[in-house]
Amino acid sequence: MAERRTEVLVIGAGPAGLAAAAAAAACGRRVLLVDDNADPGGQIWRGEGRAHLAVPARFEVRCGVRVVDACGASAVLAESAGGVERLTFDRLVLATGARERFLPFPGWTLPNVVGAGGLQAMVKGGVPIAGKRVVIAGSGPLLLAVAAYLRSRGARSLLIAEQTGRLRLARFVLGLAGAPQRLRQTLELRRALAGVPLLTDAWPLSAHGAGRLEEIRLRTRRGERGERCDLLACGFGLVPNTELAALLGCRVEAGCVAVDEHQATSVAGVYAAGEMTGIGGLDLSRIEGEIAGYAAGGDERKARAGLGPRRRARRFARALERAFALREELRELPDARTLLCRCEDVSVGRAARYPSWRAAKLHTRCGMGACQGRICGAAAAFLFGWRCEHARPPASPARIATLAAQHEV
Amino acid sequence: MPERIALHVNGRHVEVDRGSTVLAALAVAGVAICRRSVQGEPRGALCGIGVCFECRVTIDGVAHRRSCQILCREAMEVRTDG
Ligand SMILES: Cc1cc2nc3c(=O)[nH]c(=O)nc-3n(C[C@H](O)[C@H](O)[C@H](O)COP(=O)(O)OP(=O)(O)OC[C@H]3O[C@@H](n4cnc5c(N)ncnc54)[C@H](O)[C@@H]3O)c2cc1C
Ligand code: FES
Numbered sequence: 001m002a003e004r005r006t007e008v009l010v011i012g013a014g015p016a017g018l019a020a021a022a023a024a025a026a027c028g029r030r031v032l033l034v035d036d037n038a039d040p041g042g043q044i045w046r047g048e049g050r051a052h053l054a055v056p057a058r059f060e061v062r063c064g065v066r067v068v069d070a071c072g073a074s075a076v077l078a079e080s081a082g083g084v085e086r087l088t089f090d091r092l093v094l095a096t097g098a099r100e101r102f103l104p105f106p107g108w109t110l111p112n113v114v115g116a117g118g119l120q121a122m123v124k125g126g127v128p129i130a131g132k133r134v135v136i137a138g139s140g141p142l143l144l145a146v147a148a149y150l151r152s153r154g155a156r157s158l159l160i161a162e163q164t165g166r167l168r169l170a171r172f173v174l175g176l177a178g179a180p181q182r183l184r185q186t187l188e189l190r191r192a193l194a195g196v197p198l199l200t201d202a203w204p205l206s207a208h209g210a211g212r213l214e215e216i217r218l219r220t221r222r223g224e225r226g227e228r229c230d231l232l233a234c235g236f237g238l239v240p241n242t243e244l245a246a247l248l249g250c251r252v253e254a255g256c257v258a259v260d261e262h263q264a265t266s267v268a269g270v271y272a273a274g275e276m277t278g279i280g281g282l283d284l285s286r287i288e289g290e291i292a293g294y295a296a297g298g299d300e301r302k303a304r305a306g307l308g309p310r311r312r313a314r315r316f317a318r319a320l321e322r323a324f325a326l327r328e329e330l331r332e333l334p335d336a337r338t339l340l341c342r343c344e345d346v347s348v349g350r351a352a353r354y355p356s357w358r359a360a361k362l363h364t365r366c367g368m369g370a371c372q373g374r375i376c377g378a379a380a381a382f383l384f385g386w387r388c389e390h391a392r393p394p395a396s397p398a399r400i401a402t403l404a405a406q407h408e409v
Numbered sequence: 410m411p412e413r414i415a416l417h418v419n420g421r422h423v424e425v426d427r428g429s430t431v432l433a434a435l436a437v438a439g440v441a442i443c444r445r446s447v448q449g450e451p452r453g454a455l456c457g458i459g460v461c462f463e464c465r466v467t468i469d470g471v472a473h474r475r476s477c478q479i480l481c482r483e484a485m486e487v488r489t490d491g
Pocket of ligand 1: 011012013014015016017034035036037041042043044045065066067068095096097098099100116117118120121142145146238241244273274275276281282285458
C-alpha cells in the first residue's frame with residue numbers, strides 16, 4: 001500500500017479545515033489537507049473553495065480523497081481514484097463538518113422530496129431549478145439562505161415553512177440588536193426574499209404523487225393546507241459527522257466530538273474543529289479551525305488568541321439552538337407504516353417495537369444499509385430518544401480492496 | 410460560455426456544462442428516479458452531499474455509484490433502476 005507522511009494532516013476542507021491548515025502551515029509545519037469532494041470549500045463554499053485558499057497556499061490540498069478508517073494511532077486509511085493509501089501524521093485535525101437532519105413523515109421517500117441544503121448543493125452541481133415551484137421546510141437560518149440562492153437561480157415560486165414559533169423567532173431577531181453585523185445579514189437576507197412567504201409554526205404533514213412529488217399537505221397557523229410543488233426541500237437542522245472521530249477513539253458526547261480549550265480531543269495529538277464539535281455556523285467553524293491549527297502546529301499563544309472570539313460565537317450558537325429547537329409535535333409526523341430506514345425499508349412501527357437503537361438494528365437491519373444509519377440514526381434519536389452513535393469501521397462504505405489492503409499492514 | 414459535455418442517460422443523449430454532476434444530467438433528462446428500494450419503491454436523491462446513497466446509479470457498467478458526487482465525463486453511459 002502506498003504511504004504518505006506529513007506533519008499535520010487535516011481531514012475536511014470546509015471553513016474549519018481550511019482555517020486549520022492555514023494556521024498549522026503558518027507555524028512552519030508541513031500540512032496536507034484532504035477532502036472527499038471534488039473541490040475544497042465544504043458545504044457553504046461548495047465549488048468556490050479555491051477562492052478561499054490563500055494564494056499561494058502554503059499547504060497541499062488533495063480532493064477526491066476519502067478517509068475511511070483509522071490505521072493505528074498515527075495513521076489513517078484513505079481511498080481515491082488512484083487507489084488506497086496510508087496517510088501518516090504527527091498531529092491530526094478532524095474537520096468533517098455536519099449533515100442535515102431529516103425527519104420522516106408520510107411520503108418523505110418520494111423522489112423530489114430532498115434536503116434543503118441538499119437541494120442547494122444539487123443546484124450548485126448543475127441540477128436545473130429555473131421555473132420550478134419549491135417548498136422549503138424544516139428549521140433554521142439555512143432555509144432562508146437556500147431560498148435566496150434558489151431565487152437567484154430562477155426558481156419560479158418559493159414558500160418557506162419554518163417549524164419554530166413566531167414569538168421565538170421574533171425574540172431571536174430582537175436579540176440580534178446586540179450583534180449589528182448579524183442583524184445586517186439577516187435584514188439583507190429578508191430583502192433578498194421580499195415577496196417570498198415565510199410561514200412560522202408550519203411544517204410538512206405528508207407528500208403525495210405518483211412516482212414523484214406532486215403535492216404536499218402543510219400544517220400552518222391557520223390549519224392544514226395543500227400546496228402543489230415540484231420539489232419539497234426539507235432540513236430540520238444539522239447533525240455533526242462524528243463517525244470518523246469515533247473510529248479514532250475520540251470521545252463523543254451528546255452527538256458532538258468532545259474537545260478541550262485548544263480543540264484537542266480525548267486522543268493525544270488529535271484535534272477537532274467546526275460543526276463536528278457542535279453546530280455553530282461559519283464564523284465559529286473558522287475560529288475553531290484556527291485554534292486547532294495553531295495548537296496542532298505548536299503555537300499555543302496564537303491558539304489562545306482565538307478563545308475570546310470563540311466564546312462570543314458560541315454564545316450566538318446557543319441562541320440559535322434555542323430559537324430553532326425542534327417542537328414535540330414533529331415526533332407525531334410519521335405513522336406506523338412510514339419508513340424510518342430508507343436503505344433497508346424499515347418502518348417506524350417496526351423499529352418502535354424495540355427498546356434501543358442497538359436492538360432495532362439487530363432485529364430489523366435498520367441503520368445497517370448503505371448510509372450506515374447516517375440518515376435514520378438522527379431521525380430515530382429524535383423520535384425515540386435513542387442514543388444512535390455506534391461507529392463501526394469503515395466510516396463509509398469502502399471498496400473491498402481498501403479493506404483488504406488494511407490487513408496487509 | 411462553459412464547455413458542454415455529451416453523455417447518455419438510459420440511452421438518451423443529454424448535454425450538460427462541464428463540472429456538472431451525474432445527478433444534474435439525470436435532471437436534465439427528466440429522470441427523478443435513481444433506484445428502486447428493497448421493497449421496489451422509487452427513490453431519488455435526498456442529501457445532495459454523498460451521505461444518503463439514495464442517488465445510486467450505474468455508470469459505465471459499474472453499479473451503485475453516487476450520482477450527486479460524480480462529475481459527468483464525455484460519452485459516459487448512465488443507467489437508472491427506475
Ligand atoms: C448540505 C448543507 C448545506 C449548507 N449550506 C450552508 C449555507 O449555504 N450557508 C451557511 O451559512 N451554512 C451552510 N451549511 C452549514 C455548514 O455546516 C457551515 O456553514 C460550514 O460549512 C461548516 O464548516 P465545517 O468546516 O465545519 O464543515 P463542512 O463545510 O461540512 O466541511 C466538512 C468537509 O469534510 C469533508 N469530509 C467529511 N468526512 C470526510 C472523510 N471521511 N474523508 C474526507 N473528507 C471528509 C466533507 O466532504 C466536507 O467538505 C450547510 C450545511 C449542509 C450540511
Ligand atoms: S443524494 Fe445522498 S448520496 Fe447522493
